[in-house]
Amino acid sequence: MSSPPKAAASPASPPAQAAPQSDIVLEAAPFEEPDSDGDSAYGDEQNSTASVSSSIFEYRTIKGRKYHSERHEGQYFAPIDDRHNESGDIAHHYLTILLDGKLYSAPIGDNPKRVLDIGTGTGIWAIDFADEHPATEVTGTDLSPIQPTWIPPNVRFEIDDCTKSPWTWSEGTFDYIHMRYLFGSIADWDALFRDAYFACAPGGWVESIEVEVDYVSDDGSVKPGSAMTMWGDMCREAGPKMGRSFMILREGLQRTGMEKAGFVNITEVDRKVPMGGWPLDPKLAEVGRFVQLGFENDLEGYASLVWNVILGRPADEFQIFLANTRKDLRDPRVHPYFWVRWIYGQKPSS
Numbered sequence: 001m002s003s004p005p006k007a008a009a010s011p012a013s014p015p016a017q018a019a020p021q022s023d024i025v026l027e028a029a030p031f032e033e034p035d036s037d038g039d040s041a042y043g044d045e046q047n048s049t050a051s052v053s054s055s056i057f058e059y060r061t062i063k064g065r066k067y068h069s070e071r072h073e074g075q076y077f078a079p080i081d082d083r084h085n086e087s088g089d090i091a092h093h094y095l096t097i098l099l100d101g102k103l104y105s106a107p108i109g110d111n112p113k114r115v116l117d118i119g120t121g122t123g124i125w126a127i128d129f130a131d132e133h134p135a136t137e138v139t140g141t142d143l144s145p146i147q148p149t150w151i152p153p154n155v156r157f158e159i160d161d162c163t164k165s166p167w168t169w170s171e172g173t174f175d176y177i178h179m180r181y182l183f184g185s186i187a188d189w190d191a192l193f194r195d196a197y198f199a200c201a202p203g204g205w206v207e208s209i210e211v212e213v214d215y216v217s218d219d220g221s222v223k224p225g226s227a228m229t230m231w232g233d234m235c236r237e238a239g240p241k242m243g244r245s246f247m248i249l250r251e252g253l254q255r256t257g258m259e260k261a262g263f264v265n266i267t268e269v270d271r272k273v274p275m276g277g278w279p280l281d282p283k284l285a286e287v288g289r290f291v292q293l294g295f296e297n298d299l300e301g302y303a304s305l306v307w308n309v310i311l312g313r314p315a316d317e318f319q320i321f322l323a324n325t326r327k328d329l330r331d332p333r334v335h336p337y338f339w340v341r342w343i344y345g346q347k348p349s350s
Helices: 082-098 124-132 189-199 227-242 253-261 282-297 299-310 315-330
Strands: 060-062 065-067 114-118 137-142 155-159 174-180 200-216 264-274 337-346
Touching: 082 124, 082 264, 082 282, 082 299, 114 124, 124 137, 124 155, 124 174, 174 189, 189 200, 189 253, 200 227, 200 253, 227 299, 227 315, 253 264, 253 337, 264 282, 282 299, 282 315, 299 315
Parallel strands: 114 137, 114 174, 137 155, 174 200
Antiparallel strands: 060 065, 200 337, 264 337
């Protein structure tokens, strides 16, 4: 088993086709049992381009939530309305905390000329990167125009579908290509990295950040059959039906795709990401609080399409499932976490 570069809370990376593993155990802060009448402490509610055609602004509405239009073959499982976009921005925040304020891991230097952000979402990463690198031309792409209009002068957003191969970019256009949290939306990861390789400049870098949708614990507090484990079970079942995997780390899709495309100097780092403020480590506790905030902000959005449409599970059990998830998230005796993998590779200079 190879070891990644040293990083805070970064255990060794597993080989492809294996679930992430680590000898590093996330330690929970001490917990005092509440009084018999005080268990409500964890049970209460917590407080484009200008030329795009009008068809770009057409969306699907499913059970009251807005999704990408059918012109994209319904290839993203989560909503794109304001509520879910808030959760996406919170995810950007906790991932930045994990990197000690950095927006990337790849050794891209101080002044890359052109940067591409695939699956930009609200554009928050592209905007932050553009602010930090005012001399860099930053382009963010996504299926729908949900990005703000007030943006730095060196960033632009375009409507594009990264799953339509080959990409339209000229060979060697970008010095750095960033893609994050595309789980459940990519049918062909090899094609994705092949297209990224073509669009990347010689000597440039491509970085992929993905999550394993499987919530576990080191101390056994996440019980088999609980609502938390049902998320992983649900995604393992839905992935094959959708033709788009949620188990990116377990299947080694990032590294395999990069190697097949021809990238060199491939480096990967895995981190355990807590759900809730239970870790003893202050930084991880802060991360966990934001993870919980973002997840609880739109539990329904993360699960609705998969539960109701892809799997066709009983509608009357959906809200019970969400309520049990909230209960587990708010119970300080339950210590769930998930894995996130940062992996980057370089296109040879010649």
